[in-house]
Amino acid sequence: MTKVIKKIRENLFLVFIILCYAVILIIKPQTGFDAVKNSGYYIKEMLMIMPVIFVLTALLDIWVPKQTIMKYLGQESKFKGIFLSFALGAISAGPVYAAFPICIMLHKKGASIRNIVIILSSWAVIKIPMLINELKFLGPKFMLVRWVLTVFAILIFSWIASKIVKDEDLPKKIKEVKTGLSINKDACMGCTLCTQEYKELFEMSNKKAIIKEHSFEPDKERLKKAIDRCPVNAIEFGEE
Amino acid sequence: MDIFTIAVWIITAGFLIFSFVKDKSKTKEALKSALGMGKGMLISILSIIFAIGLLLTIFTPESIAAFVEKQNVLVATISAAILGTVTLVPAFIAFPLVGTLISGGVGIIPSVAFLTTLTMVGVVTFPLEIKAFGKKFTFVRNGLSFIFAIVIALVMGVII
Secondary structure: OHHHHHHHHHOHHHHHHHHHHHHHHHHOHHHHHHHHHHHHHHHHHHHHHHHHHHHHHHHHHHHOOHHHHHHHHHHOOOHHHHHHHHHHHHHOOOOHHHHHHHHHHHHHOOOOHHHHHHHHHHHHHOOHHHHHHHHHHHOHHHHHHHHHHHHHHHHHHHHHHHHHOOHHHOOOOOOOOOOEEEEOOOOOOOOOHHHHHOOOOEEEEOOEEEEOOOOOOOOHHHHHHHHHHOOOOOEEEEOO | OOHHHHHHHHHHHHHHHHHHHHOHHHHHHHHHHHHHHHHHHHHHHHHHHHHHHHHHHHOOHHHHHHHHHHOOHHHHHHHHHHHHHHOOOOHHHHHHHHHHHHHOOOOHHHHHHHHHHHHHOOOOOHHHHHHHHOHHHHHHHHHHHHHHHHHHHHHHHHHO
């Protein structure tokens, strides 16, 4: 029973939608059927393009050396830094909040405010796999024009932002070196990769990964693999 | 399937084979993580799709278009941008949705404003962003993104 309640709580929105459909199907069956048919169109379109987008995103993730980009980004602030910031945002997987911890880390390493704004914005709007999607539904002209305009807009407003916001305005957290294993809950996007990699150590709770109660010493190899696979670098392990 | 979708599938398959030849285990990892990402998002995506299906049945694209047409362009665009700010729709549902709206007759300018703020400005992620970057950064970034989303939309209206 508690399990059912937990499931409902985790998927409140879905339950709400199902209830809406139930009500409409009783009151106005025709409208209900039309709504199902309309949704069917989107599901069909999604199934045709989503697998490709996920596969492309994952391939980009493994073949484009993100670590190298991040390494240079901290030091370069001129043209090359701007270009790398756009590139990092455009190839990365995951929702924009997944970029927050990465940007904080880059800022500590010396990346400018301007470049951080660029990463966040391009992460949000000009992802390469998403461009394919835009091309399909809105046509090449629409996609191209919007893409060019967006890049220009980001260039301009990131410059403005860097004039208003200074490095000191960002919260300075003197991070105590944590020992042991922890998961940054804000970053986790619930992809379940760590639980697949090391199911004795990680489990899902409320769509986020958590660390299981354990009495064994985690296997270094497997833990490292899980940490590396996390697309948003949410798993931290500070050695004593 | 239209030609475009088929082409994308073929190109992706090509990359996949190339990747497989170059590094078998790395490619397997990639596929596994693609599957993981998909599974993790499936339920929320399906809920949003059914919500959109229902909304578009009650408010047909044509009726939305007729309503938008009666408004002042700037008012419609700013409203669309606000709507995009407060809602959370994954980008790959947003594109077919905007496609439906535009072919239903909704103007390009409000549609683009909606599309851009949807992804670039987020009220839902506001608390997280403040926690990470502080209030000033968050307000400036989101504020500028909002303004420029409208600028992008207006310029697109002129070009297309």
